[in-house]
Amino acid sequence: xxxxxxxxxxxxxxxxxxxxxxxxxxxxxxxxxxxxxxxxxxxxxxxxxxxxxxxxxxxxxxxxxxxxxxxxxxxxxxxxxxxxxxxxxxxxxxxxxxxxxxxxxxxxxxxxxxxxxxxxxxxxxxxxxxxxxxxxxxxxxxxxxxxxxxxxxxxxxxxxxxxxxxxxxxxxxxxxxxxxxxxxxxxxxxxxxxxxxxxxxxxxxxxxxxxxxxxxxxxxxxxxxxxxxxxxxxxxxxxxxxxxxxxxxxxxxxxxxxxxxxxxxxxxxxxxxxxxxxxxxxxxxxxxxxxxxxxxxxxxxxxxxxxxxxxxxxxxxxxxxxxxxxxxxxxxxxxxxxxxxxxxxxxxxxxxxxxxxxxxxxxxxxxxxxxxxxxxxxxxxxxxxxxxxxxxxxxxxxxxxxxxxxxxxxxxxxxxxxxxxxxxxxxxxxxxxxxxxxxxxxxxxxxxxxxxxxxxxxxxxxxxxxxxxxxxxxxxxxxxxxxxxxxxxxxxxxxxxxxxxxxxxxxxxxxxxxxxxxxxxxxxxxxxxxxxxxxxxxxxxxxxxxxxxxxxxxxxxxxxxxxxxxxxxxxxxxxxxxxxxxxxxxxxxxxxxxxxxxxxxxxxxxxxxxxxxxxxxxxxxxxxxxxxxxxxxxxxxxxxxxxxxxxxxxxxxxxxxxxxxxxxxxxxxxxxxxxxxxxxxxxxxxxxxxxxxxxxxxxxxxxxxxxxxxxxxxx
Numbered sequence: 001x002x003x004x005x006x007x008x009x010x011x012x013x014x015x016x017x018x019x020x021x022x023x024x025x026x027x028x029x030x031x032x033x034x035x036x037x038x039x040x041x042x043x044x045x046x047x048x049x050x051x052x053x054x055x056x057x058x059x060x061x062x063x064x065x066x067x068x069x070x071x072x073x074x075x076x077x078x079x080x081x082x083x084x085x086x087x088x089x090x091x092x093x094x095x096x097x098x099x100x101x102x103x104x105x106x107x108x109x110x111x112x113x114x115x116x117x118x119x120x121x122x123x124x125x126x127x128x129x130x131x132x133x134x135x136x137x138x139x140x141x142x143x144x145x146x147x148x149x150x151x152x153x154x155x156x157x158x159x160x161x162x163x164x165x166x167x168x169x170x171x172x173x174x175x176x177x178x179x180x181x182x183x184x185x186x187x188x189x190x191x192x193x194x195x196x197x198x199x200x201x202x203x204x205x206x207x208x209x210x211x212x213x214x215x216x217x218x219x220x221x222x223x224x225x226x227x228x229x230x231x232x233x234x235x236x237x238x239x240x241x242x243x244x245x246x247x248x249x250x251x252x253x254x255x256x257x258x259x260x261x262x263x264x265x266x267x268x269x270x271x272x273x274x275x276x277x278x279x280x281x282x283x284x285x286x287x288x289x290x291x292x293x294x295x296x297x298x299x300x301x302x303x304x305x306x307x308x309x310x311x312x313x314x315x316x317x318x319x320x321x322x323x324x325x326x327x328x329x330x331x332x333x334x335x336x337x338x339x340x341x342x343x344x345x346x347x348x349x350x351x352x353x354x355x356x357x358x359x360x361x362x363x364x365x366x367x368x369x370x371x372x373x374x375x376x377x378x379x380x381x382x383x384x385x386x387x388x389x390x391x392x393x394x395x396x397x398x399x400x401x402x403x404x405x406x407x408x409x410x411x412x413x414x415x416x417x418x419x420x421x422x423x424x425x426x427x428x429x430x431x432x433x434x435x436x437x438x439x440x441x442x443x444x445x446x447x448x449x450x451x452x453x454x455x456x457x458x459x460x461x462x463x464x465x466x467x468x469x470x471x472x473x474x475x476x477x478x479x480x481x482x483x484x485x486x487x488x489x490x491x492x493x494x495x496x497x498x499x500x501x502x503x504x505x506x507x508x509x510x511x512x513x514x515x516x517x518x519x520x521x522x523x524x525x526x527x528x529x530x531x532x533x534x535x536x537x538x539x540x541x542x543x544x545x546x547x548x549x550x551x552x553x554x555x556x557x558x559x560x561x562x563x564x565x566x567x568x569x570x571x572x573x574x575x576x577x578x579x580x581x582x583x584x585x586x587x588x589x590x591x592x593x594x595x596x597x598x599x600x601x602x603x604x605x606x607x608x609x610x611x612x613x614x615x616x617x618x619x620x621x622x623x624x625x626x627x628x629x630x631x632x633x634x635x636x637x638x639x640x641x642x643x644x645x646x647x648x649x650x651x652x653x654x655x656x657x658x659x660x661x662x663x664x665x666x667x668x669x670x671x672x673x674x675x676x677x678x679x680x681x682x683x684x685x686x687x688x689x690x691x692x693x694x695x696x697x698x699x700x701x702x703x704x705x706x707x708x709x710x711x712x713x714x715x
């Protein structure tokens with residue numbers, strides 16, 4: 001019997017297919033078996049349309065369509081082809097059936113509109129278990145298939161459906177696999193290259209594990225792991241540790257060491273880690289549901305499983321283990337492909353975690369081209385990735401920029417997009433993804449400081465500190481000026497020379513998404529003569545509500561005029577910048593409304609033949625707020641600040657230059673250094689759970705000023 005390609009990932013014993021379009025393998029849909037809630041049902045030539053009227057009050061409603069199934073066949077899976085349209089907001093959709101008066105179902109929170117898609121799920125799917133407390137019921141008579149949607153309808157909101165499937169599938173999907181074939185070498189080599197780039201310090205970490213037994217995790221973490229404890233005792237101290245553990249990062253690091261050395265010790269240590277994880281967290285429910293099945297972590301773990309499978313093929317692992325591993329890979333990929341799980345831990349569909357899911361799903365499809373579902377998964381991954389990139393990568397001139405407000409994530413996404421582009425090319429499909437990857441790289445180069453290595457630490461980005469001796473590679477003059485304004489992306493960059501020394505100014509007003517966003521609108525960073533003088537203090541961890549991460553994410557940790565007691569929003573669309581270059585000068589301007597009823601503005605006028613900036617900061621509101629505002633400066637490591645008259649002098653032992661900041665008469669200046677208790681100040685993040693002391697300058701303007709004009713120059 002022929003089945004729809006949407007079921008190619010299943011070893012089907014039988015399938016009931018109901019369709020309006022007809023076909024040799026389908027039965028016609030009896031429209032008298034359709035039952036709708038609020039909407040009106042219209043039967044078109046090839047689909048059923050359900051139309052709702054907009055309530056007009058912005059309230060959410062629920063709607064459903066129920067199809068009663070003839071003869072209630074024994075089934076353990078069901079699905080339908082559906083198209084959503086006209087909804088202002090969708091909270092979720094669900095598919096399920098009625099049993100003993102209860103709607104048993106699985107929800108999906110990030111569906112597309114105006115596109116046909118297949119919404120299918122089986123009781124044995126990880127997606128069903130994830131949504132239903134790991135309940136995996138056996139096949140049973142299913143008397144109906146129910147589709148449910150909750151959301152805010154717009155004009156003519158509704159949905160269409162055209163096909164319904166009910167099926168019974170085998171306990172194990174063995175017929176999906178076919179004969180085992182070696183994973184293509186180009187897939188393995190590119191996967192290894194990607195993992196090396198993700199973990200540049202893998203050799204040191206893996207060797208430490210082999211010698212000391214400490215558990216290596218993302219962020220160059222090594223956790224003590226006594227031999228008499230099943231898990232590292234501090235594993236549950238924070239979410240990042242747990243994510244990395246369940247992503248099988250320790251196994252990846254060990255496998256990379258094996259590739260480099262051909263030593264089998266690390267390989268079998270990696271195999272032991274994965275076997276232990278399968279027994280502890282796959283063969284039975286893991287109590288840590290969030291991190292054992294975290295969307296990003298599942299994708300990373302899938303790549304680890306594929307890597308081990310390739311090494312098992314190369315070194316002749318036993319058939320029982322390889323069968324077990326193959327089934328685990330299939331289950332993981334099926335989960336990644338499911339709409340139920342897509343970006344499953346995120347509040348929005350468009351998020352970089354979904355990109356990792358797309359990469360992992362495509363990797364499985366390319367690694368196992370003989371599987372019946374291989375083409376389906378590759379095509380699904382590419383369609384999703386292309387859609388993601390169209391929403392989360394902004395093209396601005398010759399540049400492509402990740403919209404997620406973090407240069408660190410931009411650099412990681414560039415690597416990810418490049419790998420997806422390489423795999424897209426291996427699939428033989430034509431896409432624009434390689435071109436997008438090149439444009440992302442162009443922006444990365446633009447954002448690097450004159451040393452060619454470091455960038456500012458905007459948003460959730462690990463920061464590289466100033467070396468005590470400065471950056472020798474950052475002292476060579478540019479020899480030309482380069483003024484770049486990217487208003488769509490929210491960046492303005494000035495590169496020029498001062499007395500034969502290069503300087504780089506980066507001005508920020510990124511406001512396309514809230515993801516990884518800090519309260520950094522109208523902030524700037526400044527690099528000169530091998531030193532980052534004024535910095536973005538980065539972040540400490542994703543535990544945003546804790547004091548230090550909250551401070552580093554907030555307005556006081558950025559080089560801007562701020563209201564210390566105000567609540568700052570990171571809502572998209574509240575900041576913007578613009579600018580231009582004229583002979584000998586450049587002008588950057590921006591504004592934001594992160595605080596309700598207040599407009600912050602900043603203008604930076606700069607010379608292109610020397611480092612001289614004239615800055616004007618202002619606030620517009622119904623009340624006089626400038627006296628409550630504070631002008632913040634955050635110095636890089638080794639930069640010393642000294643109050644001189646009505647201003648400041650900044651110096652660094654690695655440079656014979658200094659910076660002078662001239663302030664209006666009457667400003668009050670306070671310095672903070674390494675203060676991690678309230679009020680926090682003089683602190684920078686330096687990677688995961690790492691911080692360091694810097695000097696923070698807080699300037700209180702005089703009460704009588706309507707705006708704050710100040711000057712910065714190099715001497």
